[in-house]
Every structure is written in C-alpha cells, then in structure tokens.
Amino acid sequence: MTRKDGRAPNDMRPISFERGFTKNAPGSVLASFGDTRVLCTATFVDGVPNFLQGKGQGWMTAEYSMLPSSTNRRKARDRTGRVDGRSVEIQRLIGRSLRAVMDFKQMNERTIWLDCDVLQADGGTRTTAISGAWVALHDLLMDMDRCRILRGWPLVGQVGAVSVGRVAGEELCDLDYSEDSVAEVDFNVVMTGDQEFIEVQGSAEGAPFSRPALDAMLEMSASGCLEIFKAQKAALGIE
DSSP: OOOTTOOOTTOOOOEEEEESOSSSOSEEEEEEETTEEEEEEEEEEEOOOGGGTTSOOOEEEEEEEEOGGGSSSOOOOOOTTOOOHHHHHHHHHHHHHHHTTBOGGGBOSEEEEEEEEEEEOSSOHHHHHHHHHHHHHHHHHHHHHHTTOBSSOOBOSOEEEEEEEEETTEEEESOOHHHHTTOSEEEEEEEETTSOEEEEEEEESSSOOOHHHHHHHHHHHHHHHHHHHHHHHHHHTOO
C-alpha cells in the first residue's frame, strides 16, 4: 500500500526531542513523532509511597493526559477521581516502562514524577510519551546529580517505544492515526537499548494473525526503536 506521507512500510515518521521546552521542570521535552506532539516533564518530590517507606530507596510514577484540543473533536478533561480507563492504562505503561531501567537503590527516598501531556494526537501518543519521557528523565537525573542528591547513577538503560500493525494486509511501522484507525492488527512495543523487550501489547482488530506476521512486526519494531535510540542520543549529545 502507499502511505499518505510516502513512507516505506518500515519507516518511522520524523522524530524530534526538544529539550528545555518549559522553564520550571528540570526535565522538560517536547517529543514529536510526525504530527504527534507530547510534552514530557520529569520532576521529583521528597518521600515515597507507603510500601517503600523506611527502605531507603526511591520510586517513580507517571501521569498521562490528552489536552482537549489534541484531537479533532474536543476531548473532555480528565478530572480528579474521574480519569478515563485509557489514560490510566497508558500512565501505568509509562511508569512500568521507565522503572524497568532504573536502579532505585541509587536514590534516597524521593519520588520521580513523569507527566506526559498530549498536545496534538496523530497516532502513537503512548509510544511518543514513553520515548520522550526517557529523555526528560535523563535530564532530571543529570540535574539531581549536579545537586549531589543521588547516591549513584540510577539510569541503567535506554527505553524507546513504537507502534506497529497490519493495514490492508501489510505490516507497517509507526502508524499515524489514519492507519491506526483502520488497522487489522495493532501492537505497541517497548524495548531497551540492549534490544530487550519491556512490554509487547498487541491484538487483532479483525482476523487473527500468523506467527510469521508476528515475527515480522516484532522485527519491524526493533528496527524502529533503533531509530528512536539514535534520536534520543542525538538530542542529549551523547554517543
């Protein structure tokens, strides 16, 4: 099939991570995958949840929301105690994904907050959020290290996430909304910089898919994550 932006099936959309996007958060990144834009900020507060108190280590959690004008039709704001199920699922995914590459014993009893707010949605908001949150987290930890409030460097790996799926019988990487909305199979894949899987979310929206199709989509996701890792490192100026 011909994609509307002319991409090959395994091509990512243009990726960018604009650091220092807002002034007050030590980690603040505007993450862009094509026309999807997510503001990812990373901050910390003193203290940890009850189940970690007295254990002498840190914690991290995440929140995710879509601004009312992020979609074609106005989306009602999430209210305290009335966060929709999709937002809860995604923010839990973001938290799990980033915690997978953290050594919390290198922190004192402080909680890192990752806030991911979708400014503009065109497919792949959760994968953009995860990938951008990693950059914001890196910047926050650099700031904490400069302030000498870390025991050691807690970030033990890189994290990226990408959507893949089957549209009109063909496997595609990094689906935009026009593709995702008609996908026969839809996957979200989270990986580390060592090419290990953190999470694979996938399902058939119509007919079941074969093992070769699954393998092709996982291979495609690994290739896409490599592009994300390169963009993250370029934004941070690291090799």
